[in-house]
Amino acid sequence: MKKRNLYLLTLLQLSLATAYAQNKKLIPIPSRVNVQADSAKSQQIIDKEWVAVGINKPYNLQYDPNIPFKGKPSYRFELKAEDNSLEGYPEGETKGRVELSYSYATSNDFKKFPQSVYDNAQKLKTVYHYGKGICEQGSSRSYTFSVYIPSSLEKNVSTIFAQWHGAPSRTLVQTPQGEVKLLSTEEFLAIYDRMIFKKNIAHDKVEKKGKDGKISYVAGKPNGWLVEQGGYPPLAFGFSKGYFYIKANSDRQWLSDKTDRSNADVEKTEIMKPLSSEFKSSTIAYKMSFEDFPKDCWITFDVNIDWTMYGKKAQTILKPGKLDVMMKYTKDKKQLTKHIVNQQEILIGRNDEDGYYFKFGIYRVGNSTVPVVYNLAGYSEKAR
Known part of the structure; x- marks a missing residue:
């Protein structure tokens, strides 16, 4: 009787194992990272490489x-x-x-730099240039x-x-006069502060006041500047x-x-x-x-x-x-x-x-x- 019970138990375990193998659940991967504008947190890194x-x-x-x-x-x-x-x-x-x-940067990649380097990389959309891949x-x-x-x-x-x-x-630009120039970070940020970029086209930054009195900025007319995208x-x-x-x-x-x-x-x-x-x-x-x-x-x-x-x-x-x-x-x-x-x-x-x-x-x-x-x-x- 004991041998029979052991045999039945073994069959049951095999059946359950087979059923589990055939119905393994998919596991969602929920985190997303904007590699151009943000560094990746440790919990956002998938299998140590993605x-x-x-x-x-x-x-x-x-x-x-x-x-x-x-x-x-x-x-x-x-x-x-x-x-x-x-x-x-x-x-x-x-x-x-x-x-x-495969390419992204973490906060560790910016440790040797002052905070301004990361802040500027976010604006330039070059955060991932400081990381791996x-x-x-x-x-x-x-x-x-x-x-x-x-x-x-x-x-x-x-x-x-x-x-x-x-x-x-992103610091490679074309001026309204048609001159192509590789700007320094500081030169590009001077443009960034007074423009809004849509893909590779720069627009004047226009101030807009809401009904609640809050100030926001919207893209005005294209102003002739182009940026590498x-x-x-x-x-x-x-x-x-x-x-x-x-x-x-x-x-x-x-x-x-x-x-x-x-x-x-x-x-x-x-x-x-x-x-x-x-x-x-x-x-x-x-x-x-x-x-x-x-x-x-x-x-x-x-x-x-x-x-x-x-x-x-x-x-x-x-x-x-x-x-x-x-x-x-x-x-x-x-x-x-x-x-x-x-x-x-x-x-x-x-x-x-x-x-x-x-x-x-x-x-x-x-x-x-x-x-x-x-x-x-x-x-x-x-x-x-």
């Missing part, structure tokens, strides 16, 4: 033990149809974002990350799941128009021209045939039909980048870049490796003082409201 940015609802970003990566919960990202909160550049367009940023301009680095795309993801999805961003200097990500992995794609962008202009919208269309542009303007270049380095992209399994990308070296004020290309991408996954119990971008010389980067940092998650573009759900994990980077 901070979260973007929309903050319980389902937007969660630990997912049901789709583990190397035995640990992966990061599950989700945007529903209504989760578009970013204003797009074209009039009336919206975008949605929930991502993990930004590689040097013109450097060579290796990156690895993995994505799990469910078969339920719709073909007409429009999202970037991994991207490298530039770190533009950045542009398209130098490298992006994503889905658009029924394709998986890898896109490299380059901008050799010292102060980016936001009216130049050179951006290769994955549907119309041939692989490694750049779309170019006077200063910009946009290249589809690789594309694959959405139907052919492996689903319901982990896809690991090994990415080697030689970032293009630029001539700063001279607005020249000193040395072109190079891109190499390996794609690895298991299908029908077979490990497959595809060399999808093979040591291609390419223009990739921005003519900034500083370099680049990595983010992954969902950046839904093109005014899309198609629901997006997928998982990411396994990030690492190192100098080569």
